[in-house]
Amino acid sequence: MANVIKLKKGLDINLKGKAAAEVSAVGASKVYGLVPDAFWGMKPKVVVKEGDEVKAGDALFVNKLHPEMKFVSPVAGKVVLVERGERRKVLSVQVEAAAKQAYVDFGQKQVDSLNADAVKQALLDSGLFGFFIQRPYAVVANPDDQPKAIFISAFSDMPLAADVNVALKGEEKNFQTGIDALAKIAKVYLGVKAGSIVAGVKNATVTEFEGKCPAGNVGVQINHVNPVNKGEVVWTLGAEEVVFIGRLFNEGKVDLRRTIAVAGSEIKKPAYKQVLVGAKIGDIVAGNVQTDKKVRLIDGNPLTGQQTCEEGFLMAHTTEVTTIPEGDDADELFGWISPRLNEFSVSRSYFSWLMPKSKEYVLDARVKGGHRHMIFSGEYDSVFPMDIYPEQLVKAIIAGDIDRMEALGIYEVAPEDFAVAEFVDSSKVELQRIVREGLDMLRKENE
Numbered sequence: 001m002a003n004v005i006k007l008k009k010g011l012d013i014n015l016k017g018k019a020a021a022e023v024s025a026v027g028a029s030k031v032y033g034l035v036p037d038a039f040w041g042m043k044p045k046v047v048v049k050e051g052d053e054v055k056a057g058d059a060l061f062v063n064k065l066h067p068e069m070k071f072v073s074p075v076a077g078k079v080v081l082v083e084r085g086e087r088r089k090v091l092s093v094q095v096e097a098a099a100k101q102a103y104v105d106f107g108q109k110q111v112d113s114l115n116a117d118a119v120k121q122a123l124l125d126s127g128l129f130g131f132f133i134q135r136p137y138a139v140v141a142n143p144d145d146q147p148k149a150i151f152i153s154a155f156s157d158m159p160l161a162a163d164v165n166v167a168l169k170g171e172e173k174n175f176q177t178g179i180d181a182l183a184k185i186a187k188v189y190l191g192v193k194a195g196s197i198v199a200g201v202k203n204a205t206v207t208e209f210e211g212k213c214p215a216g217n218v219g220v221q222i223n224h225v226n227p228v229n230k231g232e233v234v235w236t237l238g239a240e241e242v243v244f245i246g247r248l249f250n251e252g253k254v255d256l257r258r259t260i261a262v263a264g265s266e267i268k269k270p271a272y273k274q275v276l277v278g279a280k281i282g283d284i285v286a287g288n289v290q291t292d293k294k295v296r297l298i299d300g301n302p303l304t305g306q307q308t309c310e311e312g313f314l315m316a317h318t319t320e321v322t323t324i325p326e327g328d329d330a331d332e333l334f335g336w337i338s339p340r341l342n343e344f345s346v347s348r349s350y351f352s353w354l355m356p357k358s359k360e361y362v363l364d365a366r367v368k369g370g371h372r373h374m375i376f377s378g379e380y381d382s383v384f385p386m387d388i389y390p391e392q393l394v395k396a397i398i399a400g401d402i403d404r405m406e407a408l409g410i411y412e413v414a415p416e417d418f419a420v421a422e423f424v425d426s427s428k429v430e431l432q433r434i435v436r437e438g439l440d441m442l443r444k445e446n447e
Contacts, residue, residue: 002192002199005224007211009385011346011420013159015302016360017323019261021166023272032075032278033083033092033313034060039071039130041139041443044090052079057104057126057254060093066143072127074256074276076102092313095278103253111180111249119184123245126254131241131316135219135228137443138414138436147235150182151222153191154198154239157213158301158419162261162319164239165197166272172197174246179204181245186235191221198239211385219417223386228412238317260314264302264323265362266290275314282310284321294326296365303419304432327364346383346424372427374398380421380431388412390421394431397438402445405438414439 036044043064048054054077059070077098083091106126111119123129124143132141132150141147155164168175175198182188183203190204193216199206207225209215218236228234240258247255256277263270268288275284281297289295298305299315302324306315314321340350344361352361380390388409396404415432422431 002206002208004208004210007209007215007220007224007385009381009383010212010215011383011424012157012212013303013344013363013420013423014357014360015159015265015324016362017264017267017270018160018360019162019166019263019270019272019320021163021272023166023169023259023274025274026279026284028097029276029278029280029283031080031094031096031280032073032077032276033094033280034071034073034278035092035313035315036061036071036090038316038318039140040133041137042069042071042130044071046082046090046093048079048082048093050079050082053077054079054095055102055104056256057106059127060095061090063130063140068124069129069140069143070124070127071130072104072254074254074278076100094313103255106248106252106254108252109249111177111184114181114184116184119181122248123181126248128241128244128248128254131244132235132237133414135222135234135236135414136411137439139439139443141235142233145233147186147233149187149189149226150185150235150237151189151191151218151225152179152182152204152237152239152242153216153218153221154196155191155193155209156216156301156319157193158216158303159213160261160263160320160322161216161301162259162272165195166261167240167259167319168197168243171240171243171246174243174250175239176201177246177249178242178244179246181249182237182242189221189225191216191218191225212383214417214420215385217414217417219412219414220385223388223412227387230406230411232411238319240319241317258319260284260318261320261322262288263320264298266293266295266323266325277314277316277318279314280310281308281312281314281321284314285310285323289323294329295323296326298322298324302363303423304416325362325364327366330364330366347426367428369426369428371429374427374429377426379424379426380418383420383424384418386412386417390418394418394429394434397434397441400441402442405442410435410438410442
């Protein structure tokens with residue numbers, strides 16, 4: 001029986017437009033794009049030219065710092081564009097999909113017969129190693145490191161997040177194979193919630209978490225199960241990315257299909273779609289977005305995702321595409337003095353606190369307030385279920401005090417761990433951006 005950890009702090013945000021447990025496939029996109037920014041901390045070196053023919057699993061770019069780390073095409077076809085931005089930054093490598101798909105043959109392998117080096121080499125050759133994220137710094141993992149553990153969270157409780165039970169249905173065999181492979185490299189920890197279809201997995205230490213958002217964050221789970229200290233490294237991986245690894249060993253090819261939630265108040269029929277990494281956002285939401293108001297498309301969930309558009313590409317780690325009203329055309333009668341029964345708030349300044357917890361809200365993209373000086377009010381701490389002082393840590397990052405940052409636990413956190421705190425912050429401080437800058441500052445200092 002799995003160990004159970006109950007978390008008291010957090011905040012569940014009940015938004016309208018949750019995806020119904022119905023899965024359908026999205027038609028093939030004409031062009032797929034692999035976006036280097038999805039792999040934070042990696043410096044891309046493009047290894048293909050426009051006009052090259054590639055198979056699914058062929059490298060499109062590699063990491064300059066570790067050329068053995070490949071990032072591969074999700075489809076077979078022709079490279080039609082290496083998109084660059086300012087200072088020739090690589091924005092995407094785009095492949096026009098062929099009518100008939102061909103895959104690089106990496107060969108089926110029996111995981112039981114492999115050692116850690118063979119598993120790692122297979123992941124590097126296939127481009128799947130790039131999906132590992134390491135703590136500290138929340139960047140792409142370094143293949144030269146030996147992690148003390150690998151952590152996987154098999155649920156997400158962010159608003160409008162995909163239900164991992166739906167996403168993994170039918171993939172239990174591949175998930176187990178992926179876990180078996182990871183266990184060759186380091187001890188595997190799996191975080192689940194009650195009723196998880198992967199709670200009985202073998203070769204992993206399973207922990208059940210009870211509590212409010214962000215209990216599903218892998219950083220919260222690491223903090224409560226096996227914290228990261230200075231000098232230590234752990235790797236993390238998404239649940240469906242474990243399936244990618246299982247498919248590699250079971251089928252001998254790179255198959256980057258994932259089941260994502262298409263959700264939000266401005267989606268006509270919220271449901272699940274089976275798509276390939278790099279698919280066009282416009283193809284995923286085609287004909288399914290409300291057109292009577294201005295809408296914000298988000299690659300990810302409303303708290304941690306990033307704004308995108310129909311011409312954008314599905315990022316490598318994305319598990320949902322969501323929509324909310326932009327809100328810039330809102331015209332509120334009586335303004336701030338109205339009772340706001342339909343507006344969600346953690347304070348009692350809105351009368352919505354009288355409504356039942358089951359009520360679903362429609363939140364738009366407005367900040368609803370101006371940036372103010374940060375105050376120590378306990379707001380962050382009330383929704384931050386980690387053994388860390390979040391307000392003091394953010395203050396140390398703003399001050400650039402590296403010693404203080406280290407003492408306050410920056411090695412354990414990622415920007416997503418501060419998403420709920422940012423939501424409740426009455427000072428409108430961009431906590432996720434600040435934490436990202438602090439992690440990058442610390443990484444540069446320690447290089």
